[in-house]
Amino acid sequence: MLRLSSLAVIAASLGACASAPMTASNDAPAMQALLTSPRGDAELAGLPFDMVELLQARIGFELAPTDATEITSATTQALAAVTPGAEFLWASPDNTNGGEIRLWRLDAMGDGRICAILQHEHVIGDGTARGNVTTCRREGVGWWLDDWEWIITGRDFGGL
Secondary structure (H helix, E strand, O other), rough: OOHHHHHHHHHHHHHHHOOOOOOOOOOOHHHHHHHHEEOOOOOOOOEOOOHHHHHHHOOOOOOOOOHHHHHHHHHHHHHHHOOOOOOEEEEOOOOOOEEEEEEEEEEEOOOEEHHHHHHHEEOOEEEEEEEEEEEEEOOOOOOEEEEEEEEEEOOOOOOO
């Protein structure tokens, strides 16, 4: 019984730490929600999709311009790919940061949308951010954020 109550206290402590908000460099409500939500929510669905903004919100600081350019290029290539499993690597020419973005799935939906699921991993300094994102578009309209999920690792920027 003592062990069970100890586990409950530990779990409650971890839950309190996990829910503590991080400070973002961008105070926009959408960015704050991205920081504090490990998984996407309906409130943010429909915002323009930008992998750099999503990642910056997770790590809590702005990426170097060369990192942002490389991530954007890899994301664009992944969204243009038609073969599931296509992997696009990025590496900064200015530092040791790098990562990969993989097209996991691309589906034409019955309502005219095309949706892509991207798996992505980024090593930035001593930290790693890894997750999945679903983004959709319609003919003539850019990609928008539909849903995302961060995969928590021991080197995750979320501090969880």
